[in-house]
Amino acid sequence: MLNVNNLMVFYENALAVNDLSFEIKQGEIIGLFGSNSAGKTTILNTLSGLTHHLKVREQRKGGTRITISGSINYLDADIMSLKPRDRVELGIILCRERHPVFRDNTVEENLKLGGYLRKAQEIKESLQFVYELFPPLIKLRKNKAGMLSGGEKEMVAIGMSLVAKPKLLLMDEPLLGLSPHMQAEVVRATLEIRKHGVTVMMSEQYARPIMPIIDRGYIIENGTLVMTGTGTELMDNPEVKSAYFGT
Amino acid sequence: MVTNFLIYGLVNSAILMLSAIGFSLTFGLSGVANFAHGAMYLTAGFIAWMLINYLGLSPLVAMLLTVVLMGILGALIYRIILMPVRGIVLSEVISTFALGVALIEFFRWKGFTSFDFSLPPFVKGSIEIFGVTIDYQRLIIIGIALIIALFLWYFTHYTNTGLALRGMAQDEYTALSIGIESDWAAMLSLGLGAALASVAAVAILPLGIISINLGYEIFLIALAVSVLGGLESTLGLFVGSLILGYAMVIASTYLGPQWGQVVYLGAIVIVLAIKPSGLFGKYKELEERV
Numbered sequence: 001m002l003n004v005n006n007l008m009v010f011y012e013n014a015l016a017v018n019d020l021s022f023e024i025k026q027g028e029i030i031g032l033f034g035s036n037s038a039g040k041t042t043i044l045n046t047l048s049g050l051t052h053h054l055k056v057r058e059q060r061k062g063g064t065r066i067t068i069s070g071s072i073n074y075l076d077a078d079i080m081s082l083k084p085r086d087r088v089e090l091g092i093i094l095c096r097e098r099h100p101v102f103r104d105n106t107v108e109e110n111l112k113l114g115g116y117l118r119k120a121q122e123i124k125e126s127l128q129f130v131y132e133l134f135p136p137l138i139k140l141r142k143n144k145a146g147m148l149s150g151g152e153k154e155m156v157a158i159g160m161s162l163v164a165k166p167k168l169l170l171m172d173e174p175l176l177g178l179s180p181h182m183q184a185e186v187v188r189a190t191l192e193i194r195k196h197g198v199t200v201m202m203s204e205q206y207a208r209p210i211m212p213i214i215d216r217g218y219i220i221e222n223g224t225l226v227m228t229g230t231g232t233e234l235m236d237n238p239e240v241k242s243a244y245f246g247t
Numbered sequence: 248m249v250t251n252f253l254i255y256g257l258v259n260s261a262i263l264m265l266s267a268i269g270f271s272l273t274f275g276l277s278g279v280a281n282f283a284h285g286a287m288y289l290t291a292g293f294i295a296w297m298l299i300n301y302l303g304l305s306p307l308v309a310m311l312l313t314v315v316l317m318g319i320l321g322a323l324i325y326r327i328i329l330m331p332v333r334g335i336v337l338s339e340v341i342s343t344f345a346l347g348v349a350l351i352e353f354f355r356w357k358g359f360t361s362f363d364f365s366l367p368p369f370v371k372g373s374i375e376i377f378g379v380t381i382d383y384q385r386l387i388i389i390g391i392a393l394i395i396a397l398f399l400w401y402f403t404h405y406t407n408t409g410l411a412l413r414g415m416a417q418d419e420y421t422a423l424s425i426g427i428e429s430d431w432a433a434m435l436s437l438g439l440g441a442a443l444a445s446v447a448a449v450a451i452l453p454l455g456i457i458s459i460n461l462g463y464e465i466f467l468i469a470l471a472v473s474v475l476g477g478l479e480s481t482l483g484l485f486v487g488s489l490i491l492g493y494a495m496v497i498a499s500t501y502l503g504p505q506w507g508q509v510v511y512l513g514a515i516v517i518v519l520a521i522k523p524s525g526l527f528g529k530y531k532e533l534e535e536r537v
């Protein structure tokens with residue numbers, strides 16, 4: 001579904017992603033692991049086009065501060081130079097880190113905005129799906145999203161991404177700052193989302209909660225891919241264990 | 248006397264609100280402080296005047312056409328002047344300020360300075376309300392201010408486009424990641440702001456002549472109302488207009504007409520000194536820290 005080859009991303013002179021190649025197959029759940037500043041967010045932003053957007057803006061100001069090289073092929077098409085909007089239309093949806101929501105809008109307005117590029121009828125169906133996936137949101141429909149708890153915001157953020165109709169859903173640290181109960185909820189929802197034909201890539205620092213559900217995982221250090229394997233393979237590796245699972 | 252004060256204070260408040268709403272909307276939606284706002288107002292006045300006097304269009308048609316043309320001009324200004332410096336706040340301010348001065352002084356240079364330049368009122372005549380004589384145009388201004396406020400509230404809360412613009416204003420990257428385009432959003436908000444400046448122009452200018460210095464004055468009024476009420480706050484825009492509107496009437500009645508202007512300029516200084524975020528402004532930094 002997605003093939004990334006020799007991807008490099010520079011911010012000014014800092015190398016954020018170093019010669020990265022990986023693939024995602026249809027229907028997989030892929031884990032992307034690494035510590036703070038390992039490059040996880042940059043990788044997901046580059047896949048969703050946000051890095052490209054920043055690069056274009058910097059270029060307009062007259063500098064080439066951001067450099068992206070290599071290739072990203074999605075469903076057999078080169079998407080390296082597509083705008084975020086075009087990638088959304090192709091079904092690549094990013095759910096950003098720290099559960100971002102539009103704080104001044106209600107929960108339902110947030111969810112509907114997720115379907116900004118879609119027809120009203122399709123949005124309705126997706127809303128239905130989101131409410132079935134996260135029943136607590138039904139009661140919160142009219143509440144301002146800014147007033148919600150972290151877990152509730154995460155449900156809204158994931159819901160918003162789902163209303164955008166992803167084929168490939170990129171989740172950036174969805175478990176960060178959530179209670180163990182909420183983490184389990186997000187993990188359950190992720191499996192449910194996959195059942196509906198969505199391929200998922202999720203990044204995390206702390207890998208344990210999602211390790212059981214991933215098909216394969218990539219471990220990133222300083223922008224470089226250092227290890228890859230199935231969930232079990234990574235779990236059994238002693239180095240990985242100490243670095244990403246806690247003791 | 249009291250009714251006179253109440254009614255003319257309300258008219259003045261409506262005038263201030265209409266004058267400021269384009270500036271406030273553009274800033275709220277795209278974060279661009281359009282220092283050419285007053286120049287847009289002035290340009291709209293002259294365009295309407297030219298459409299009526301050179302092309303012989305009926306006033307109503309000319310005014311509607313002016314609003315549309317100015318909307319397009321606003322969008323073009325974003326596309327040509329602001330897009331390259333997007334995100335550098337100081338450059339945005341400098342380029343809109345330079346554009347504003349250039350437009351205003353262009354009209355001065357071309358001799359748009361006589362008393363011939365004025366727009367016709369929508370309806371001539373006046374009416375007596377509670378013993379106060381008031382012309383229809385001033386009542387129409389209050390009506391237009393209300394209609395515009397309602398329209399904008401509906402637009403930003405119930406339409407797809409309006410919600411998308413608000414989304415972009417709140418969180419650019421999240422908006423981008425669901426397919427809203429930031430340049431499109433900013434272009435639209437500049438266009439809307441310019442269109443609203445011209446609605447204000449065609450409604451308010453019939454009360455007097457189109458004087459060049461209005462280009463500066465209207466911008467200062469917009470700044471005063473927005474700073475007092477709090478930038479980005481719709482409620483603040485209302486309350487700011489009402490406070491300044493009545494304060495100006497009080498000052499010019501009791502201290503003399505020239506004091507009206509002192510009020511709004513003084514308000515900018517006082518508000519910035521005491522509560523820089525304005526009456527209803529939000530301390531975003533604080534929210535983010537929490």
